[in-house]
Amino acid sequence: MTQDNSAPRVLIFGAGSLGAVYAWVLSRAVPESNITAICRSNYDAASQNGFILHSTIWGNDLSVRPRIVRSVSETVAQSQSQPFDYILVATKALPTTPSTAELIRPAITPGRTAVVLVQNGIGIEEEFARLYADDDVPILSTVAYLPATQIAPAVVRHDVVEHLHVGTYPATGVPETHKRAAQAFVDLLTTAGATATLHDDVQAQRWGKLLINGSWNPICALTRLKDKQFSESGRSPGEGYEGQENEALQFVRDVMHEIASIAQACGHKDINKDLIDFQLGRMTKRGFPGIQPSMMADALEMRTLEVDAIVGNAVRIAKEKNVPVPLLRAVYLLAQGLSASFSLTK
Numbered sequence: 001m002t003q004d005n006s007a008p009r010v011l012i013f014g015a016g017s018l019g020a021v022y023a024w025v026l027s028r029a030v031p032e033s034n035i036t037a038i039c040r041s042n043y044d045a046a047s048q049n050g051f052i053l054h055s056t057i058w059g060n061d062l063s064v065r066p067r068i069v070r071s072v073s074e075t076v077a078q079s080q081s082q083p084f085d086y087i088l089v090a091t092k093a094l095p096t097t098p099s100t101a102e103l104i105r106p107a108i109t110p111g112r113t114a115v116v117l118v119q120n121g122i123g124i125e126e127e128f129a130r131l132y133a134d135d136d137v138p139i140l141s142t143v144a145y146l147p148a149t150q151i152a153p154a155v156v157r158h159d160v161v162e163h164l165h166v167g168t169y170p171a172t173g174v175p176e177t178h179k180r181a182a183q184a185f186v187d188l189l190t191t192a193g194a195t196a197t198l199h200d201d202v203q204a205q206r207w208g209k210l211l212i213n214g215s216w217n218p219i220c221a222l223t224r225l226k227d228k229q230f231s232e233s234g235r236s237p238g239e240g241y242e243g244q245e246n247e248a249l250q251f252v253r254d255v256m257h258e259i260a261s262i263a264q265a266c267g268h269k270d271i272n273k274d275l276i277d278f279q280l281g282r283m284t285k286r287g288f289p290g291i292q293p294s295m296m297a298d299a300l301e302m303r304t305l306e307v308d309a310i311v312g313n314a315v316r317i318a319k320e321k322n323v324p325v326p327l328l329r330a331v332y333l334l335a336q337g338l339s340a341s342f343s344l345t346k
């Protein structure tokens, strides 16, 4: 495949559900030959057919054929001196050895490559910021509203919503070139026809999204119910639904309140009751059975759960700030236990 030197070059590390969606999205703004996807379990399928996307927003049977490689070293050897403009990290945010920050480092050209973290959770940027502290590498932290599931190798279903919130990490004290890299990435997605918003400080968006992920993701993973299914499971036989919040939904709301009180203790005053109503409303407006959060997809396949990035880090911050979070702590320990059980039963 010949590359277009006038267009940005993108490396996708973690070409699963979100990685595949963004490969397709970006292919509407840059040639497929400028996009490289590092694949692991879906390598054969992606090499043969590219990625197939079925989306309620963009349509069915959409396909994209980026360059497919197995590893960072393979792509570095192939690309010789041609630097990547963006490395999209769309793996689950898991504590691995070596870390993801270490794994992608050989593909980074300081002064040129921006690292775009497309991952849920809180505090996920720190391993990258620590390792690249002495290098000129913009770290773009992003918050994705994009429910997507890989339903077969390299085949992804996407539903309902698509929006990426983008900002530098950290929000302040970074060179102006890092702020420009964030703007350029938003412009690239907008040119591709996607929805992206630039934020001076994207951490408030992270906490706002954590209301959803810190509650629904582990609750759906633990119960194996989609969000709407769980909320309806709290209704007693014969009990009406409209206008009445049942026990299950009240429980999710209570967990969200604990997450909001941690965010407030960190200075994010907008993570409040109104935002909880809004985030809960996303689910109540949806038709039955609702959506399957990414952690539920992992639980059904008995894969390690992203429980520390999404719940554990928030519980640890709560402890530091003396914020009582008994429900969130219980959810964390149960989800952590479930995740640990997978390696025992495999």
Ligand SMILES: NC(=O)C1=CN([C@@H]2O[C@H](COP(=O)(O)OP(=O)(O)OC[C@H]3O[C@@H](n4cnc5c(N)ncnc54)[C@H](OP(=O)(O)O)[C@@H]3O)[C@@H](O)[C@H]2O)C=CC1
Pocket: 013, 014, 015, 016, 017, 018, 019, 038, 039, 040, 041, 042, 090, 091, 092, 093, 103, 118, 119, 120, 121, 144, 145, 146, 147, 148, 149, 150, 293, 294, 306
């Ligand atoms: N799915 C969703 O609806 C949403 C997810 N998110 C967040 O986005 C992030 C990505 O989630 P999602 O797309 O669901 O994740 P998936 O599990 O679908 O995809 C992750 C991909 O990363 C690959 N991968 C992991 N480690 C490596 C490695 N060392 N080398 C090469 N490939 C690797 C996996 O390969 P393998 O299959 O071999 O394990 C898999 O293909 C998460 O932080 C999630 O919380 C945010 C919003 C919505």
Ligand SMILES: CC(C)(CO)C(=O)C(=O)O
Pocket: 120, 144, 145, 146, 147, 148, 212, 213, 216, 217, 291, 292, 293, 294, 295
């Ligand atoms: C809840 C959802 C789908 C929102 O986009 C998500 O972030 C996830 O599944 O992890």
